[in-house]
Amino acid sequence: MRLNFAELPAFAGRYLMTLQISDLLDIVIMAFLLYKVLTLVQSTKAASLLKGLLVFFTLLALSSFFKLNGISYLMNRMVEMGVLALIILFQPEIRRILEQMGSRRIMAFFSHSEAGSILEQAISQTVLACAEMSASRTGALIVFEREIVLDDMVRSGTVLDAAVSSELLKNIFFVKAPMHDGAVIVRHGRVLGAGCMLPLSKNVNLSRDLGMRHRAGIGMSENSDAVVVIVSEETGSISVATGGMLKRHLKSETLENLLRNELLPQEEDAADKPQLGILRFLRAGRSGGDDDGE
Numbered sequence: 001m002r003l004n005f006a007e008l009p010a011f012a013g014r015y016l017m018t019l020q021i022s023d024l025l026d027i028v029i030m031a032f033l034l035y036k037v038l039t040l041v042q043s044t045k046a047a048s049l050l051k052g053l054l055v056f057f058t059l060l061a062l063s064s065f066f067k068l069n070g071i072s073y074l075m076n077r078m079v080e081m082g083v084l085a086l087i088i089l090f091q092p093e094i095r096r097i098l099e100q101m102g103s104r105r106i107m108a109f110f111s112h113s114e115a116g117s118i119l120e121q122a123i124s125q126t127v128l129a130c131a132e133m134s135a136s137r138t139g140a141l142i143v144f145e146r147e148i149v150l151d152d153m154v155r156s157g158t159v160l161d162a163a164v165s166s167e168l169l170k171n172i173f174f175v176k177a178p179m180h181d182g183a184v185i186v187r188h189g190r191v192l193g194a195g196c197m198l199p200l201s202k203n204v205n206l207s208r209d210l211g212m213r214h215r216a217g218i219g220m221s222e223n224s225d226a227v228v229v230i231v232s233e234e235t236g237s238i239s240v241a242t243g244g245m246l247k248r249h250l251k252s253e254t255l256e257n258l259l260r261n262e263l264l265p266q267e268e269d270a271a272d273k274p275q276l277g278i279l280r281f282l283r284a285g286r287s288g289g290d291d292d293g294e
Contacts, residue, residue: 139233
């Protein structure tokens with residue numbers, strides 16, 4: 001039976017009339033779960049693996065279309081082992097999904113939204129702690145996780161689950177505290193880990209005056225979309241690293257505005273607000289050319 005293109009609308013209409021409520025519910029649930037899985041994978045390094053798989057299947061289709069029998073045979077044999085290979089390649093992501101589904105944070109799997117007040121409180125407490133640590137020249141390294149999950153970094157330190165508070169941050173980075181040399185990682189407004197090891201920046205053009213703390217903060221921002229707050233132990237200067245760039249010599253007000261701009265969802269009427277925050281942000285960017293120690 002050949003279907004004329006002119007008959008497609010009528011055929012589609014008849015098909016839709018046969019759908020039941022259970023069919024529609026099935027489609028909606030499957031689409032929602034597929035969207036959530038793709039969103040979760042997209043926020044990790046597994047996105048590059050998905051691109052590689054897309055290229056692989058494109059080449060497989062082309063080899064079959066152009067009758068490249070040798071290549072097609074080899075690639076088809078590889079597909080037979082594809083399920084096991086996918087489980088091995090995506091093992092961290094699969095484990096994280098199962099952990100989320102089996103934990104008390106199961107609702108986080110279905111929604112990325114968190115209470116804005118919690119994150120706002122975390123920002124305020126971080127700014128307060130950084131101001132006090134800057135005055136006392138206490139070194140600090142605070143990582144705010146965004147879309148890319150930093151579970152590997154958390155496992156390198158001590159796993160915590162605590163609300164962000166000024167006192168907690170100051171105690172963690174106290175010079176004689178056991179975890180003061182590592183980084184604190186904050187997820188959704190809560191301290192997820194402390195004493196965590198971060199990758200150092202591979203940028204050879206960084207100033208030689210930058211110490212290991214700054215290089216670790218920049219390296220973290222190069223390898224993820226995290227926002228990293230750094231307090232220099234030598235000078236007390238406050239810096240923020242994002243996207244491999246370092247903004248230095250920030251005042252408390254500028255730090256708070258920058259963190260709010262980066263971490264909090266922007267309101268629709270932001271264009272109607274005064275431009276004070278933007279001016280402070282630009283001044284912070286211009287101050288990034290000066291050097292200081294760690």
